[in-house]
Amino acid sequence: MSNPLLGDWDTPFAIAPFGRIEDKHFGPALETALTLARAEIVAIAEDPEAPSFANTIEALEASGKALDRVLSTFFTVAGADSNPERQALQREFAPKLAAYSSWVYSQKALFARIEALWERRDQLNLTDEQARVLMLTHRGFRRRGAALTGAEEARMQDIMARLAELGTAFTQNLLADEAGWHMELSEADLEGLPDFVVRSARDAGKEKGLERPVVTLSRSLIVPFLQFSPRRDLRERAFAAWASRGANGGETDNRAIADETLALRAERARLLGYEDFAHFKLETEMAGTPQAVRDLLMQVWEPARAQALRDGELLTRMMHEDGIEGPLKPWDWRYYSEKRRQAEHDLDEAELKxxxxxxxxxxxxxxxxxxxxxxxxxxxxxxxxxxxxxxxxxxxxxxxxxxxxxxxxxxxxxxxxxxxxxxxxxxxxxxxxxxxxxxxxxxxxxxxxxxxxxxxxxxxxxxxxxxxxxxxxxxxxxxxxxxxxxxxxxxxxxxxxxxxxxxxxxxxxxxxxxxxxxxxxxxxxxxxxAASYDMRFQTVEYLGSALVDLAFHEGAPPADAMARQAEVLRDLGMPEAITMRHATPHFAHVFAGDGYSSGYYSxxxxxxxxxxxxxxxxxxxxxxxxxxxxxxxxxxxxxxxxxxxxxxxxxxxxxxxxxxxxxxxxxxxx
The missing domain is CATH 1.10.1370.40 (Neurolysin; domain 3)
Incomplete structure (x- = not known):
């Protein structure tokens, strides 16, 4: 075929022929692959033979291979090497893929075959792995609404389509905010920074076509800048940009997306007969229930918070000794913690790197x-x-x-x-x-x-x-x-x-x-x-995010996610100088898709x-x-x-x- 995404790949190890693939190939390839996949599903559902593991479950396992190849190739480049055309394709593909998924799970004849196999599973003489695959397939169909009918079924399809659109928008907004910000540095601004940070800043500037070094929102650059820069004003400016990703107003603001996502997830769970989205999501996890998750997190939260507060007091004294009055701020913690590490462990990141x-x-x-x-x-x-x-x-x-x-x-x-x-x-x-x-x-x-x-x-x-x-x-x-x-x-x-x-x-x-x-x-x-040095800080910032994630999905969804985030952190007694590792507007684990929703604790x-x-x-x-x-x-x-x-x-x-x-x-x- 003329489209390199389709047909056999004669490359080493049958890897996608990236050298021949152009962005214009993805759209047509997806349409062809969806048509093939639908035909395969129909053939399984309408098989005149009585359902068997081979003609139903194994047939499902063997189906959709062309679609899998197109999507694995596309999402690889869309995540790791995006461009405006690929972003537009993501927005176009999201509702199409959600519609296809909803269509598969709405095939009543197909679900009837799976249900029939499930009901007589003990008579099928399956291997342990086959029994597991049957269980997962049956459970997956039920959890995707295969047993719903009428208006509830239609509403579930609408919800899943909209969630796909929202997840794509969240991701692209975050990427835009991260790619769109940088802070230029003068030679004087580089004072106090170790050579490796200076080199990284110069390289980042060259990548952006600038003659001056820059700080970007890449974690590998901004974190060492916050660790080493003695310029508190620059640290504050950089931290503010990092913390406000997805919350800068305008077209790339993710706050309304988070609100709508949480409401739709809660409605999805109710349609399926669950108390809330957290109970729905955790049903298939080792933890099993929101309470089991909370029990573990709080066991760790209490000692971590207590020790982090003591650490904060020590860092505040260090800051005051530098002549800076007032409380320790989030853009101060890493700087003074690094100085403390050098003093207590005689370990300098610049020496180590x-x-x-x-x-x-x-x-x-x-x-x-x-x-x-x-x-x-x-x-x-x-x-x-x-x-x-x-x-x-x-x-x-x-x-x-x-x-x-x-x-x-x-x-x-x-x-x-x-x-x-x-x-x-x-x-x-x-x-x-x-x-x-x-x-x-x-x-x-x-x-x-x-x-x-x-x-x-x-x-x-x-x-x-x-x-x-x-x-x-x-x-x-x-x-x-x-x-x-x-x-x-x-x-x-x-x-x-x-x-x-x-x-x-x-x-x-x-x-x-x-x-x-x-x-x-x-x-x-x-x-x-020093392997566990500053672990209290890291534990508190992580647990703040995990407990907010759990609170978002347990009980009624918040009308205002940011207000709920603030409420949870206030009730926890989150230290003022430590922020969530991932605040709601840039919490991609939870809002770019539902993979880690109610699951950041994992x-x-x-x-x-x-x-x-x-x-x-x-x-x-x-x-x-x-x-x-x-x-x-x-x-x-x-x-x-x-x-x-x-x-x-x-x-x-x-x-x-x-x-x-x-x-x-x-x-x-x-």
Whole structure:
């Protein structure tokens, strides 16, 4: 076919032929793929044969492959390398895809076949994985309103279409605010900034076609600026822009979008017979109920807040010693906390950063995966969507496992944050296919590119997600890789972060960018000693966001999300100098789609398990214990969503954990 998105891909590893794809191809390809997918659904629904697992569930698993390929390709570039045409296509595609999804779930004949299989599931002689896929398919149809009829069914379709439009608008507004702001710096404004921040600011200015250095809203640039700039006025200006993303008035303001989104989610839950959206959403998660989530979060909130308040008092005294009166503000915390860290731990981020080269940290992530799971990584030349991207073939014992793509640098066309996605998931049905996995980050460019310790942790975190995708070994793609409960999906990623802090890993891969010398043992020890430094601050800003998210979706929806946010934070006693990690207008986890809605808590739920899981390595033969690594792959990484999350963890550890290891790891234990 003339459209490169359609037909067979004769590229290495059957990767999307990015070199031949133009934006004009996406619209026609989507229409063709939707037509094919609809025909496949109709054929399944109207099959004259009695419903069987093969002609209904497996047929659904095999359907929509052309659509999957078009969408995985499009959303990869739309998120990581956007432009006005792709943004317009996102707005155009959102209601079409929502309408298609609603149409599928409204097929009564199809749902009747699934329901018939569910009712006689015990007679079908299914494997455990097949039984799981049947359960998930049946539950998914019911939760999408397949049992609704008449006006309720029509209203559900309208709600889902509108939510898709709102999520797209939220994302694009946020991207516009992030890309549209920068603060130019004079040479005098650079005083006090370490060399790596100055280089990043100059590089950011060049990217924008300016002769002067700039601060942008990329986390890898604005956070170190807030840490090191002695200019309080500039810190305040930069922080104000960062905090007001999505709340600047005009066409890119997200506040009304948040209000409407919350109202529609609540109505959706009521139509399906749930008390509220939180109960609907958490039904399928490990936590199960809003109360279970709140119980965990509040167990951590109280000690974190108390200790953060004490930290704030100390930082305030430091500020007053500098001759600045009044209370500590959010744009002061990171600056004085960095000074405190240098004083208490004799650890200077500027001293540390030359040892955290991006290239060496990539090597470290690969090397840990090789020691733990026997994986090997070989650079390969394949079609990629941007010059910054790189690709590796992942093998084990000479056999192909996956293709891994890394897209590490910040740019104006990329949405903020870091994420892992699979352009193709692992499966053995309807034919064997290896995964194609992407890690996308927003690190500051440089020659060489240097990371903060938080950046390095992010790299390991996203690679943990990638391992979950790459080591998947299931039959059906719908349960492969990261297709698991939201509060379980962060376990592999957060667990992998621990290997960054293994002394022998840093000793080998943390080498100086100029001298090539390994990190001195004294500095290495400082890094490890300070690993949980300022964790009270990080815990409070995270929990503020998680508890606001939960409050948004529990009970009646707020008429004014910003007022509800303020009410929740006031009731919690949120310290004045600490803000939510993600305030409502830029809380993309919750409002760019419903993936983490009522689910932002899941990072901490998973952390309870990851702290306990790493402890099991330490209790055995150490971080690279072969038996523990084998158990991790066998019981968790290879299984995807083919079994219940709690059952998988129990198979790995033999028991469910309490929060003790988490509190200890965050320095919050009594």
């Amino acid at each position: 030359p040892y955290l080269q991006l290239e060496r940290m990539i090597e470290a992530a690969f090397a840990c995966a090789s020691r733990l799971f026997g994986l090997e990584f070989r650079p390969v030349d394949v079609p990629l969507y941007h010059p910054d991207c790189r690709a590796w073939e992942v093998t084990r014992g000479g056999a192909h496992v996956a293709v891994f793509i890394g897209d590490y640098f910040a740019r104006g066309s990329k949405r903020s944050g870091a994420w892992c996605s699979a352009m193709r998931g692992q499966a053995r049905f309807p034919e064997r296919q290896g995964p194609v996995v992407i890690n996308v980050c927003n690190f500051a460019k440089g020659d060489p590119a240097l990371l903060s310790y938080d950046d390095a942790r992010t790299l390991f975190h996203e690679f943990g997600h990638a391992l979950h995708q790459m080591l998947s070994d299931v039959t059906y793609e719908s349960v492969s890789g990261t297709s698991v409960a939201r509060d379980f999906v962060e376990l592999p990623s957060q667990l992998y972060e621990h290997w960054l802090e293994v002394p022998e890993v840093l000793a080998e891969f943390a080498t100086h960018a100029e001298t090539g010398e390994p990190m001195p043992k004294a500095l290495l020890q400082k890094v490890l000693d 990072y901490m739920w998973s952390e309870v398990m990851d702290a306990d899981a790493f402890q099991s390595f330490e209790e055995a033969g150490g971080a690279f214990d072969a038996e523990r690594a084998k158990a991790l792959e066998k019981t968790i990484l290879s299984r995807g969503g083919s079994a219940d999350a709690e059952a998988l963890y129990l198979a790995f550890r033999g028991r469910m954990p309490g929060p003790e290891a988490l509190l200890k790891g965050r320095g919050l234990a009594a």
